[in-house]
Amino acid sequence: MYNMDRLYEAAAERGPVCVGLDTAPGYVPPGERRRAGSDAEAVLAFNRALVDATADMAACFKVQIAYYEAMGIPGLRAYARTLGYIRGRGSLVIADIKRGDIADTAGQYAKAHFEGDFEADFVTLSPYMGMDSLEPWLAYADKGKGAFVLVRTSNRGMRDFEYLELADPAAGGHRDPADKGGARRLYHAVGGRLAELAGSLEGRYGYGAFGAVLGCTERDEAAAIRSRYGNLFFLIPGYGAQGGAAEDAALLLREGNGGVVNASRSILKAWTGKAAGNGFPADAETVDNAFAAEAAREAAGAMRDAIRKAAAEQNLA
Numbered sequence: 614m615y616n617m618d619r620l621y622e623a624a625a626e627r628g629p630v631c632v633g634l635d636t637a638p639g640y641v642p643p644g645e646r647r648r649a650g651s652d653a654e655a656v657l658a659f660n661r662a663l664v665d666a667t668a669d670m671a672a673c674f675k676v677q678i679a680y681y682e683a684m685g686i687p688g689l690r691a692y693a694r695t696l697g698y699i700r701g702r703g704s705l706v707i708a709d710i711k712r713g714d715i716a717d718t719a720g721q722y723a724k725a726h727f728e729g730d731f732e733a734d735f736v737t738l739s740p741y742m743g744m745d746s747l748e749p750w751l752a753y754a755d756k757g758k759g760a761f762v763l764v765r766t767s768n769r770g771m772r773d774f775e776y777l778e779l780a781d782p783a784a785g786g787h788r789d790p791a792d793k794g795g796a797r798r799l800y801h802a803v804g805g806r807l808a809e810l811a812g813s814l815e816g817r818y819g820y821g822a823f824g825a826v827l828g829c830t831e832r833d834e835a836a837a838i839r840s841r842y843g844n845l846f847f848l849i850p851g852y853g854a855q856g857g858a859a860e861d862a863a864l865l866l867r868e869g870n871g872g873v874v875n876a877s878r879s880i881l882k883a884w885t886g887k888a889a890g891n892g893f894p895a896d897a898e899t900v901d902n903a904f905a906a907e908a909a910r911e912a913a914g915a916m917r918d919a920i921r922k923a924a925a926e927q928n929l930a
Contacts, residue, residue, distance in 0.1 A: 616734045616759040617824060617846050618816040620705055624672040624870045628917035632667050633877030634660050634695060635677040640881045642900040653687035659902055660695045664702065666906035667913045672873045673705040693730045705734045707761065707848065713739030713746050720749040727753045735759045737826060740803055754814050754822040762807050765800040767828025767851030775800040804842050811844045820846040827865055829857035829874065835864035847872030853879035859919035869924040876916055883912035
């Protein structure tokens with residue numbers, strides 16, 4: 614059974630929310646940060662509180678390694694312990710590492726993030742050195758592991774390269790059967806090759822062991838993308854702080870599944886708005902991890918309900 618099958622089942626049971634633990638020390642309530650022995654310990658304690666509060670309503674968690682690397686060796690220990698804590702609770706975790714190398718180097722990256730101290734259920738990968746950059750990771754598909762490959766992202770600069778038009782519609786020896794004239798973008802070529810790969814690693818629900826990163830900030834293209842890549846499970850960034858709404862994210866789902874929608878800051882920092890709503894400053898000593906976890910739970914629940922509602926309304930339209 615692929616982890617992508619497990620993720621589909623988790624999304625069906627708990628909703629499509631992916632809680633992003635892109636946790637900077639400044640996101641931790643100041644009192645908790647002062648009381649902790651170090652920033653890394655403060656982040657770890659904060660993460661554990663939020664995982665406990667949201668595990669029953671999140672399909673998975675995503676941990677962005679950069680926030681932990683920035684804290685040095687203690688940060689990487691916090692990263693490893695965060696991954697272990699999530700997986701120890703029976704939840705799925707995506708290591709957001711965006712690796713993209715080839716040959717033996719890629720093999721070492723795969724070993725590092727699918728085994729040992731940094732073991733995760735999924736990773737994020739960049740495909741722009743070619744399909745051979747994915748091959749060392751594929752060896753772990755038989756062990757259930759999965760990946761999300763960058764196809765069309767949610768950042769402002771995505772149009773610099775991802776939207777370049779291809780002069781040759783069969784670039785790389787591949788012609789996407791979904792192409793029906795009009796401009797063919799670089800991200801279409803990447804998605805098409807990934808869809809081919811997914812067909813050789815198809816799980817019980819029709820999705821490949823490797824899925825795609827598809828941002829939800831371009832609503833006009835969402836329905837066509839969902840139709841175009843029917844066998845790809847999506848990791849959907851761009852919700853909340855980057856401007857994506859529930860209606861945008863729902864267009865990339867299929868009956869509320871087929872993808873998970875990531876939110877990080879809007880959940881991690883929900884406690885600041887809750888503190889203001891209760892009439893006290895965010896640096897008040899009464900703001901602790903329990904308070905932050907309650908606010909995160911409320912934010913994740915509201916996000917889940919909004920996406921489910923949007924998906925239901927779109928299915929009725």
